[in-house]
Amino acid sequence: MAKSFIPVASEHHFPIQNIPFGTGIKPGDSLPRCVSRLGDFAVDLKELENQGFFADVLPHPVFQGSFLNDFMSLSRTQWVGVRGKLQHLLSEDTPTLRDNQELRQAVLVPIENFTSTLPVQIGDYTDFSSSKHHALNLSFMFGGPNSSLRPNWLRLPVAYHSRASSVRISGHPVTRPKGQVKLPDKEDSVYQISEKVDYELEMAFFVGGKVNELGDPIDVERARENIFGLSLLNDWSSRDLKVWEYVPLGCFNSKNFISTISPWIVTLEALEPFKQSLPAQDPQPLPYLNETDHSSYNIRLDSLIKTPSMEAPHKISESNMLYLYWSITQQLAHHTESGCNLRVGDMMGTGTISGPDQSSLGCLLELTWAGKNPIELPSGEKRTFLEDGDELILTGACTGEGYTIGFGEVVSKVTPALQDKYFHN
Amino acid sequence: MAKSFIPVASEHHFPIQNIPFGTGIKPGDSLPRCVSRLGDFAVDLKELENQGFFADVLPHPVFQGSFLNDFMSLSRTQWVGVRGKLQHLLSEDTPTLRDNQELRQAVLVPIENFTSTLPVQIGDYTDFSSSKHHALNLSFMFGGPNSSLRPNWLRLPVAYHSRASSVRISGHPVTRPKGQVKLPDKEDSVYQISEKVDYELEMAFFVGGKVNELGDPIDVERARENIFGLSLLNDWSSRDLKVWEYVPLGCFNSKNFISTISPWIVTLEALEPFKQSLPAQDPQPLPYLNETDHSSYNIRLDSLIKTPSMEAPHKISESNMLYLYWSITQQLAHHTESGCNLRVGDMMGTGTISGPDQSSLGCLLELTWAGKNPIELPSGEKRTFLEDGDELILTGACTGEGYTIGFGEVVSKVTPALQDKYFHN
Numbered sequence: 059m060a061k062s063f064i065p066v067a068s069e070h071h072f073p074i075q076n077i078p079f080g081t082g083i084k085p086g087d088s089l090p091r092c093v094s095r096l097g098d099f100a101v102d103l104k105e106l107e108n109q110g111f112f113a114d115v116l117p118h119p120v121f122q123g124s125f126l127n128d129f130m131s132l133s134r135t136q137w138v139g140v141r142g143k144l145q146h147l148l149s150e151d152t153p154t155l156r157d158n159q160e161l162r163q164a165v166l167v168p169i170e171n172f173t174s175t176l177p178v179q180i181g182d183y184t185d186f187s188s189s190k191h192h193a194l195n196l197s198f199m200f201g202g203p204n205s206s207l208r209p210n211w212l213r214l215p216v217a218y219h220s221r222a223s224s225v226r227i228s229g230h231p232v233t234r235p236k237g238q239v240k241l242p243d244k245e246d247s248v249y250q251i252s253e254k255v256d257y258e259l260e261m262a263f264f265v266g267g268k269v270n271e272l273g274d275p276i277d278v279e280r281a282r283e284n285i286f287g288l289s290l291l292n293d294w295s296s297r298d299l300k301v302w303e304y305v306p307l308g309c310f311n312s313k314n315f316i317s318t319i320s321p322w323i324v325t326l327e328a329l330e331p332f333k334q335s336l337p338a339q340d341p342q343p344l345p346y347l348n349e350t351d352h353s354s355y356n357i358r359l360d361s362l363i364k365t366p367s368m369e370a371p372h373k374i375s376e377s378n379m380l381y382l383y384w385s386i387t388q389q390l391a392h393h394t395e396s397g398c399n400l401r402v403g404d405m406m407g408t409g410t411i412s413g414p415d416q417s418s419l420g421c422l423l424e425l426t427w428a429g430k431n432p433i434e435l436p437s438g439e440k441r442t443f444l445e446d447g448d449e450l451i452l453t454g455a456c457t458g459e460g461y462t463i464g465f466g467e468v469v470s471k472v473t474p475a476l477q478d479k480y481f482h483n
Numbered sequence: 484m485a486k487s488f489i490p491v492a493s494e495h496h497f498p499i500q501n502i503p504f505g506t507g508i509k510p511g512d513s514l515p516r517c518v519s520r521l522g523d524f525a526v527d528l529k530e531l532e533n534q535g536f537f538a539d540v541l542p543h544p545v546f547q548g549s550f551l552n553d554f555m556s557l558s559r560t561q562w563v564g565v566r567g568k569l570q571h572l573l574s575e576d577t578p579t580l581r582d583n584q585e586l587r588q589a590v591l592v593p594i595e596n597f598t599s600t601l602p603v604q605i606g607d608y609t610d611f612s613s614s615k616h617h618a619l620n621l622s623f624m625f626g627g628p629n630s631s632l633r634p635n636w637l638r639l640p641v642a643y644h645s646r647a648s649s650v651r652i653s654g655h656p657v658t659r660p661k662g663q664v665k666l667p668d669k670e671d672s673v674y675q676i677s678e679k680v681d682y683e684l685e686m687a688f689f690v691g692g693k694v695n696e697l698g699d700p701i702d703v704e705r706a707r708e709n710i711f712g713l714s715l716l717n718d719w720s721s722r723d724l725k726v727w728e729y730v731p732l733g734c735f736n737s738k739n740f741i742s743t744i745s746p747w748i749v750t751l752e753a754l755e756p757f758k759q760s761l762p763a764q765d766p767q768p769l770p771y772l773n774e775t776d777h778s779s780y781n782i783r784l785d786s787l788i789k790t791p792s793m794e795a796p797h798k799i800s801e802s803n804m805l806y807l808y809w810s811i812t813q814q815l816a817h818h819t820e821s822g823c824n825l826r827v828g829d830m831m832g833t834g835t836i837s838g839p840d841q842s843s844l845g846c847l848l849e850l851t852w853a854g855k856n857p858i859e860l861p862s863g864e865k866r867t868f869l870e871d872g873d874e875l876i877l878t879g880a881c882t883g884e885g886y887t888i889g890f891g892e893v894v895s896k897v898t899p900a901l902q903d904k905y906f907h908n
Contacts, residue, residue: 181647181648182607182646182647182648187732208730208731209665210663210665210672210727210728210730213663213671213672214663214672214728216728216731216732216735217732217735218643218644218732218733218735219643219644219645219646219735219739220644221607221644221823222606222607222647223606223607223823223824223825223826223829224697224822224823224824226697233697233698233822235820235821235822236700236820236821236822237820237821238635238638238639238769238820240634240635246638246766247635247638247639247769248769249769249770249771249820252821272649272651272658272740272741273658273740273741273901274901275661275903277903277904296821299821302635303635303639303641304731304733305633305635305731306633306641306729306730306733307612307641307642307643307733307734308643308644308729308731308732308733308734309732309733310641310642310643310644311817311818311820311821311823312821314644314818314821314823315697315698315821315822315823316697316698316822341671344663344672344673344674344905345674345905346674346905346906392736393736393739395660395661395662395663395674395736396660396661396662396677396721396724396736396737396739396740397649397658397660397661397740397741397901398646398648398649398736398739398740399648399649400648401648404648476698476699476822478700478702479702480769480770480771481771
């Protein structure tokens with residue numbers, strides 16, 4: 059098995075088999091730069107590019123900016139070319155970097171000295187609803203035990219346009235939103251703090267490659283060529299704002315106050331060994347959604363909570379990216395069915411990924427059944443929704459033979475709502 | 484009344500009182516540049532800036548790029564400063580440009596040699612529903628004569644996130660979308676061409692100025708400072724795709740195939756003489772939406788159609804921006820209520836603007852009452868929705884004393900759907 063000259067433990071998320079892409083600030087820099095990651099080091103791609111290491115695999119410089127977009131705009135062949143270069147350069151058998159102390163100094167940045175930044179200049183952000191368990195749970199929750207999926211749900215990957223401006227990376231606090239809420243016992247709506255702040259466990263995927271022109275849909279069989287890679291996504295929701303605002307045009311302020319992603323984008327190449335076929339869909343999708351390779355990835359997705367009185371995070375759910383009904387390639391193809399053009403850097407969310415069991419649900423709304431059954435924490439505390447000071451952690455990883463392909467984590471602490479002239483706590 | 488040394492007819496949309504902003508390509512250029520407009524000339528702002536004409540009103544160069552965003556990121560004071568400079572420079576009393584043939588040659592581009600481009604690098608695009616007549620008509624249409632507005636409609640400006648990547652300017656063809664449709668006589672949905680392509684008459688407004696930080700709402704009383712200007716917006720809709728996809732998460736592929744805007748952004752300063760108070764709202768909005776100056780603009784908004792067999796466009800509707808219930812400042816404030824950060828260049832749509840009469844409705848869905856009452860054209864043709872080859876024209880203007888402040892127009896021709904392997908006509 060391939061190894062790096064930098065030791066990486068078998069459970070570490072970023073071995074030489076991973077090679078994710080990100081951006082961040084090195085000591086002494088004022089602007090972010092493009093990097094990869096190996097173990098506890100960021101790998102400086104700008105420096106490597108400047109020294110000519112990618113000259114034979116890239117048509118022109120793509121790592122000189124503060125986002126990955128230039129690199130993402132190339133093709134899978136070139137993404138794979140850079141990945142191969144990095145794996146070779148970081149291999150225990152390659153002396154180039156291993157034995158050159160000066161180069162190591164220039165290229166390898168200890169992760170504790172490195173500040174990750176938003177890796178992609180996001181064009182549009184679209185959120186899907188592609189987990190059947192999640193959709194069914196919401197039907198049961200609000201429609202009763204005899205409810206079923208909406209008639210369109212099994213026919214197309216339902217989606218809505220979401221908000222790109224408020225996407226942040228792990229570590230950014232989640233300011234408790236304020237907004238209009240309609241209380242059951244009052245005739246009028248009120249402006250108050252949201253009392254039902256929830257997380258949503260999702261995967262994000264990012265558009266790259268040669269994108270389609272307006273009017274020209276992407277064929278589902280080729281959609282993979284436009285997926286650069288994946289990250290974890292916590293698609294924060296305010297449940298009380300949502301129920302008042304969302305009919306008939308969908309979620310708005312209940313979603314746009316923040317969405318948080320993990321800072322490292324893991325490529326489809328790193329995930330390839332963990333690809334698994336999904337069950338055949340019933341009913342069979344229309345031809346434009348019917349794909350030869352209907353699959354997802356075996357990525358274990360954990361949700362953890364840490365309240366201020368807890369010493370360590372506590373796992374509240376274990377889901378998996380295999381719990382998708384609609385694949386990410388189907389999502390991408392459907393997005394363009396009527397002609398919508400994608401752009402390099404667009405972000406897509408899968409929607410909350412819930413599994414079949416109580417232990418595999420991807421948000422507190424489901425875990426507490428709309429707040430009816432609070433979850434109990436080791437600290438003796440109970441939670442229906444998140445309270446100020448609570449930290450919510452998402453983490454995701456694939457377990458290989460003697461190695462792990464991981465996504466790191468998305469950690470977010472809920473902080474109190476800001477006072478303003480219309481609201482005093 | 485102020486006049487320019489360039490003669491501009493009283494009904495012309497772009498007199499010296501207007502001074503809109505745009506971008507486009509001059510003969511010999513390969514990239515768009517920032518311009519203003521007077522009469523039948525584009526006014527080259529990059530050239531004027533390079534010659535130092537804005538040195539005392541701008542902190543640094545802002546007209547060197549291909550979009551207006553740098554200029555939009557300044558403050559109203561600076562926008563007004565540039566407007567004042569231009570009005571002075573173009574005045575019949577100012578010799579600087581008037582009497583300098585070389586400078587005129589460099590700065591004034593005959594509009595027939597100028598190709599307008601998308602003026603703003605749009606961050607996110609949000610669409611509101613702020614015309615009460617439109618919302619009520621849709622309620623009656625689908626819920627019957629005893630229907631009323633949704634309970635939230637009079638309490639908040641309902642909105643949804645829309646798609647920024649597919650915004651185009653006037654002249655861009657509208658490729659008839661394909662997509663999933665559920666026909667009433669079939670059990671399964673089908674993939675076919677949309678048979679109900681509709682226009683929607685809206686106004687767009689663009690975010691500028693010092694924007695808010697994530698978590699920190701914009702006060703409705705100060706929201707005007709973040710509105711750079713307005714354009715016409717045709718927010719194209721596929722009505723048959725919409726009814727199948729939009730429950731419960733809202734419109735997606737039925738809207739994202741294209742939205743078209745007029746290429747000139749008209750400032751609030753130009754519109755100020757046409758500002759009018761809107762009727763008091765009942766119920767009174769919550770304090771965060773309650774504004775001292777609840778107003779809109781008296782902009783006459785015409786919709787015209789020209790089928791291939793018609794010699795001239797035919798007016799099918801005359802609406803007005805005064806037919807808003809929620810003002811654009813209320814829309815902007817509401818957008819940030821839960822903390823969503825705006826970005827310079829964000830585009831907002833008002834939603835379809837319909838008036839109280841059959842003659843003032845802003846889309847074919849209303850004009851034909853969901854296709855039940857086709858409109859009759861002078862050519863003897865009838866239309867329920869748009870057919871391939873039809874041109875739809877929106878135009879908007881304010882009538883002052885001896886002058887007009889106009890928006891130009893948005894012209895779009897519907898072209899046949901593209902063939903693909905999943906669809907053959």
